[in-house]
Amino acid sequence: MKLLNYTTSYFAAILLLVITVWAAVYYYTMLDEIYDSIDDGLDNQKQLIIKKAGADSTLLNKPEFGEAGFRITPISREAANKLHDVYIDSSMYMENEGSQEPIRLLKTVFLSGGKYYHLEVATSMVEEDDLVNALVYALIWLYLGIVLPVLILNNVLLKKVWKPFYRMLSQLKDFRIDRSVNIQTQQTHIEEFRLLNNALQEMQNNNLEVFTSQKHFIENAAHELQTPLGIAINKLEHLAEQEHLSDQQLALLSSALDNLDRLTRLNRSLLLLSKIENRQYTGVTPVHLQELIQKITDDFQEQAQYKGISLTIDTKDCIVQMHEDLAMILLFNLIKNAVLHTPPGGSINISLQHCLLVIKNSGNKPLIKDRLFSRFDTQHPSTQSTGLGLSIVKAITDLYHFRIDYQYLDQHVITVAFTKTVIPDSFPN
Amino acid sequence: MKLLIVEDEAGMRENMQQLLLQENYIVETATDYHSAREKLGVYNYDCILLDIGLPGGTGLSLLQELKKEGRTDAVLIVSAKDSIDDKVAGLNLGADDYLAKPFHFAELNARVRSLLRRKAAQGSDIITVQNVSLNTINRTLQVDDREIDLNRKEYNIIEYLLINKNRLVNKTALAEHVWGDNIDEVSSFDFIYSQIKNLRKKLKDSNALVEIKAVYGIGYKLTEL
Missing domain, CATH: 3.40.50.2300 (Response regulator)
Structure with a gap:
């Protein structure tokens, strides 16, 4: 629920409650006043009738109400002693309305000429249901008269007032720290929004600064590592070329070299990943996937053979618009991953049909999909693996919006849906 | 030079x-x-x-x-x-x-x-070591003027080893040269060994005066006999 409707709904509910309570109080106060006034009138009429009856005894013979609105009936002394002045609500047939209508009735006794008489004075009473109806109608109009303008005012005025806020919100929704789209704040003379604008601008700048410096840090660290790595590798290679080294010494050197090579690969992968994520691979060309798959599987033939893996390929060409190096890296990493993790004697099946690449390889237990594409995932312990291969794959598929999926159907199945004509997100420069 | x-x-x-x-x-x-x-x-x-x-x-x-x-x-x-x-x-x-x-x-x-x-001038497309000569244009290997039949990868390996003759060639360097820079992360380079074995046999069968030695754990070295 929007903020402005939220406040309005509260306002409407409270108003409804207040008006209802007020209406009840008003109604009973009003009714009380009416009774008071009518009863006063009846009392006055009683006095007048008694006075008049004292002077004109013909009045005493009036057993029916008729047009005068009272009746007098003689009663016994005993009965008269039991009676007091009472006001009661009753009803009476009204000629004009043609029905029983409410009346107010004053019953009293008086003494005239030594005889007791029972006097009843009636007057037409307000019809309570009509009063309630009229009141309810009036209140509904009042309620609508207050709530509607508030609603309209809110929707027109508040909408205008909150405009910078919603603008900010829609920009925040689209904000991605890795895209170079900045949040543009709008000038506003509302204090709170101005504060929000400033806070937002500051937060954005801080985040971008941290993000950029981290990005550069990874890149620079990787770059700076390359030279010392190279020096170390070459020194060890030089040492290994010395004559008369024992097997034991060579084994130590070999292990050191292997680990330096591993560090080199890790470093290269990190650099590659940061380059992909920084969108440094610009430009697309038509890439024939079938050809690439052929070339890569050819390179892996010896390894597959060595591990006794049966490698079957069933492809139909698919031409994709993307950076050729990235296409190569994507396919290479997927196939390498399959070769690397298939147990000896297992099988790998690569199929490309209608631009849907499916790579199936044997494996005995399912992997956790969410972790599979994350960096340094350790579900597959392998001393030589950098743990970055599939993150690189994911980064490339994300860049081109290719859908990648993993399933376990008695074997590992990775699918990549290539989109034929795809324009990657706008690159910087 | x-x-x-x-x-x-x-x-x-x-x-x-x-x-x-x-x-x-x-x-x-x-x-x-x-x-x-x-x-x-x-x-x-x-x-x-x-x-x-x-x-x-x-x-x-x-x-x-x-x-x-x-x-x-x-x-x-x-x-x-x-x-x-x-x-x-x-x-x-x-x-x-x-x-x-x-x-x-x-x-x-x-x-x-x-x-x-x-x-350099012409003729330098041939690398010669003892009775072995490699034509880098035609990509052919000859021992005593007899051509040895090699597949693409065997050719790449022998070319690399001949260029680096008498040097210790790191197995990673060899793998990257022959199978491409991206060959990294393979669980082991043992598969190279079977290729080397084939090459050795071909060299020996044709009485080539070079041999490929394995250097413990690190790689290979082509030496003259």
């Missing part, structure tokens, strides 16, 4: 110098942009090994100047900045090849050899 190494990092420079001296090249070094400029003003080199990030200027601008002057010295960019932009920029400016740091000795040696071969 005279080479110039332009490299500011002392350890790197010494390594390269040592390696290339062993290959019997005349090697000179420069540590920054200006000393490189001075050396290049006086001498011609067969091959220049050029770092990109240098004190006093970039290797790329040095390359630009060389090309402007119409120099034909072969240029191999050896850089830690293996970003594609640098690579493309370097090659567009007329560099002959590009090698990213870190590298293995064998790879640097092969690149330099191949550059010098391309530059």
